[in-house]
Amino acid sequence: MDLLPTDDQSELAAAVRALCEARFDVDSLRELEGSGFDAGRWGDLAGMGVFAATLEESAGGAGLGAAEAVLVFEELGRALVPGPVLWTQLAAGIVDGAAAGETVVGGLDLTGGAAGPHLVAHLDACDAVIGVAEDRVLRWDADAMRAVPLADSLDPLTPVHHVEELPPGDEIGGAEAAGRMVADATVLTAAFEVGLATAVTDMASTYALDREQFGKPIGAFQAVKHILADMVVRAEVARSAVYAAGATLDDPEAGDLDRIVHAAKICADLAADKNARACIQVHGGMGYTWEVPAHYFLKRAWVLEPLFGGIAEHADAVAASLVS
Amino acid sequence: MDLLPTDDQSELAAAVRALCEARFDVDSLRELEGSGFDAGRWGDLAGMGVFAATLEESAGGAGLGAAEAVLVFEELGRALVPGPVLWTQLAAGIVDGAAAGETVVGGLDLTGGAAGPHLVAHLDACDAVIGVAEDRVLRWDADAMRAVPLADSLDPLTPVHHVEELPPGDEIGGAEAAGRMVADATVLTAAFEVGLATAVTDMASTYALDREQFGKPIGAFQAVKHILADMVVRAEVARSAVYAAGATLDDPEAGDLDRIVHAAKICADLAADKNARACIQVHGGMGYTWEVPAHYFLKRAWVLEPLFGGIAEHADAVAASLVS
């Protein structure tokens, strides 16, 4: 039992972080506003093996586990990497070319009944789209979606298309594949949110040390200090749950997979939203400007929270498990 | 439109406060542990006209309105006055001798369906018991309740009896009387809670000025300051709603009575519970001792919250009103 990254895992995370710092720094995010996608940077992610990470070696992948994928997505979240990274990773081994990043795959979360408008992110960049419900996995060609691009999206780095009527699509997986994909997708989304929650904690903390008011850094004031401490607590609690969920995906007998997946998503949803809000508050007026990137993080958190079930759905599921 | 107490109303409140300070100071509360009732002090409350306040003058009462009753109950709450004061006041004009305090009247909240165990507070002190549901008002002789005294109660100043099977009782009021009584009871309970929330704010604030750590009063630390500020906000918001509810009971055409009653109980429940908790936290270890009376206030808040509907029930009712 060891819930810390191994040396190999830490090296992998460091490599992804180095790539992100080089290719997805904040200024380059600004360049991607409205599209969120850049073929060159996408190629860098593919070159790093992000999409092929968990594909079996026999199928040309790196054969890594969910534990490694969780660390990779935590780093992607820290850098707020845009684009259909999650869906393309999920599609590796299912959609030809996804693992190599040659086929860009978008996705549709059809869990929870998925009533309401169907929105596909980054469709302009996609070659294919997969959809996952609890009981099946569907596939479409991107241009078969007959989707309408929307003028504005909440997150400037996550443009969305509206699919007015979902075309039939090819069923490429049944309940078992779907179940595993939903679990993977939930945990990787949570991992991304943990990275995001950590990044805004770092950002707020750096600002609190730098910004002076009343003759001292604002981080010397308990009001600010305690906001920051609560950010640390939320991020660390969520990170713990996400690591445990990753380890349990790799070794389902080592724990209660459903419960830890619920815990990971609940705590990560909470950490991403609350920490990004707190980051804005610590920055004061500057936090509310477009220039300071805190708002990007919060908007992404809002986009991610409802995916694969938000706090409400997962908490309801845990409640049901308590009395069953 | 004037939502502040008039001079007469302020004088009334001051007189009740003076009585409470003289007769219900904290040390005398300690004497009442386990019983919560003292005939002498009960007589003082009667002498002050607490029970007869809103009874019509023709029936021997003071003919005051709900606005005045709210101020009286705020003061009673500030002093954490124990005993079946609310029920005896509600019974004035309905149960002989209640207005004069000669008949001590306990009560049973039968609203909300009142499933679960029937508990009557202070039954040993009572001559009669009234019960109020949404559609009727019932009356029993106290010794007809066949109730079992419980060894321990949550609030040491509110002993309870358990009525295993409710005897039939006399119907002394129909839906109209019951509706008005429930509204009165809800608002007066909220008023009591506002007094309670204010008292613990004062207690915490006094302690924060007095107690020194790290070379200064703990009230100089923002962590403590902000806890105190939130206490003020909760108390003032609740007080405003309770005053408005009192004024609307007196003049139902001046507002939406149902809505403001819901708001008053929700905000007062919240202020009483959160402020009493905060008072304990500000006191540190001492706050958790029996000796410091903060715990009496919190326990009373917990006893009052579910009466006549708690936050959940009132919030549900407001939600329903939004779409009707």
Place this chain on the structure above:
Amino acid sequence: MDLRYSAAEEAFRADLRTWLAATVPDVGPPPPSNDLVARRAYDTAWQAMLFDAGYAGIDWPREYGGRGASPVETLIFHEECARAGAPYVGVNFVGCLHAGPTLIAEGTEAQQARYLPRILRGEELWCQGFSEPQAGSDLASLRTRAERDGDTYVVNGSKIWTSFGEISDQMELLVRTDADAPKHKGITWLVCTMDTPGIEVRPLVAANGSVEFDEVFFDDVRVPVENRVGAENGGWRVAMVTFSFERGSAFVSEMIEVARETAALAELARKVTRRSGTAWDDAALRRDIGRLAAELDALWALVKRNVSEAARTNEPPGVGGSVLKLAFTELNQRLGELTMSVLGRAGAAATDLDGLPLAELTERSVRSLALTIAAGTSQIQRNIVAERILGMPRG
């Protein structure tokens, strides 16, 4: 302690309501929020209509051209305007609510004669130059300096968070005139005309995409000494007069708007489909919305208490304003959170879809983030409440 309005107050309300009913339908829809020139025209036209009808400067004294309404009438005014869907004070807020009242309290007769009528008629637009990049919560540490040169002050430095700086005519400007004095003691309040040479205005884009805020840079800007309000180095006190002017009616328009939005959110929740039914079938979400609506009712009662206090004392409600700001801004942010919860996955779109007003709702949720920061962060407000109401030490 009563909620009934006097006959005179009811008559005031009836007249106003009649006028609003006749007037508002012709005003037309507001322009896009980032078209500042159109917004100025729109809000100014409304200001002129108020002026013609005798409602401009609703709570300004009559001798300064105002209506001289009591605090209760002022409450009624804001309430009725909001209920009628009339334009808000909008781009004129600094002139009507800050600069004007300050000039009434502290200006010379000449200054009053020069500026007040144009504010009332909407002819001149004012902005505020108080905050600086290094002086936010700690406003008194401002550094923009003004040096006396004969009968002018020469101003150098920069300001930030100036609303509508690009389209304004006049600025209420705080400058440092004595660098050696303790920080509150060396500040002066000036009227600075925005077309004076040396002023550069640069828009700041906000997180919701709006461009209402500006940075304003001053390079040897010459302001006549006659534009000084109050004494040299006495500007801090003058600025504080401005901050405490509102007599209980702050947030009234916003609260009515939030009440409307809360009811609309409940209706919206009945349209947002979920697996089994709609978002409104989620009992926990429904309860959260109900509770928010109830707390808003309580805040409305707090406003009435604050107004009642102002009516009795003819003074601002003191820290009652901080209590209200703390509670209302946090409630308003919670409404933003609940809105995103109701929208669920649809919230990723900021374009209207399937009958859901997503552009407005998502922008609203983002916009609410500024509320606990602007005009004194919640942290500063809590200090004020603890220090001024409870007497906690400043330390």
Place this chain on the structure above:
Amino acid sequence: MDLRYSAAEEAFRADLRTWLAATVPDVGPPPPSNDLVARRAYDTAWQAMLFDAGYAGIDWPREYGGRGASPVETLIFHEECARAGAPYVGVNFVGCLHAGPTLIAEGTEAQQARYLPRILRGEELWCQGFSEPQAGSDLASLRTRAERDGDTYVVNGSKIWTSFGEISDQMELLVRTDADAPKHKGITWLVCTMDTPGIEVRPLVAANGSVEFDEVFFDDVRVPVENRVGAENGGWRVAMVTFSFERGSAFVSEMIEVARETAALAELARKVTRRSGTAWDDAALRRDIGRLAAELDALWALVKRNVSEAARTNEPPGVGGSVLKLAFTELNQRLGELTMSVLGRAGAAATDLDGLPLAELTERSVRSLALTIAAGTSQIQRNIVAERILGMPRG
């Protein structure tokens, strides 16, 4: 990053589980919580059984008589004991978890030989004399003084929050030996035998009615110099060793208990009747309970991370302990709030009724109030996290 235990760890668990299964059923129910003498007998009997089976001092080094278990085995030990319903360390917690480890780290061989075996066998009970009425969060400002008189220290002053002082044999006592030094520099750590003349113990009644805490008064109490642990005036450092001893397993027993209570609350909610059905039919309450259970699962994962860190470094998890304490104590209080919500009006009774264990549940809700205060308030913990993890200035 894996959750699977090694074969050796699984063997450790299996042995322990076999022993617990054979042993726990005979232990009998715990005595009433306010019967301290009976509690001492009960907890001491359990300690002796642990000792005989080789589990006493589970993570103490073998050379000091402990089991020498790894951090992971220690986690397994606490987990299995809690799951088996074994007695908790109880009245022996100061000896086993604080004083013993301190003596191992800082005591002389003679001190170790004198005290450690009796702690392990449950023969001597220890209490703690650290806090004082005027030195709570600011522990280093303690005033109880000790003056050297030949080969004894003469102690005068008072302590507070001493758990089980009435029934203890030894006290770990912090005293001021240099009044002129900076406050952290003049403190000394002593072993004080509780039957020394001049000690008076007065119980403090807590808000839940318990009498576990005492005030202890010292009137010319003579403590031999040989009872000093560490250097004179070096006691602050010694005390900090104590505070950082636990290697990640703090709160493990409590967390398993809270998990059990949460599941029990869900079952209870199905028994508490409401107008239409039961409390469990309240979807919002249900969601709150589910969310709390999920957050507890996450905290369990945090414990495993902290233990993993300790296993790698053989050091305590540093501020990971503060993070856990902040999150877990607040969660534990929320469970108390939810419990009262489930009980509704029945919560006014603290006597079991209609199959509802009201005595235990209401006491539990009151007891949880102490958690964000004892052993460092949440406010102090937040300072620690912000200063030591994020490097914020002490300010």
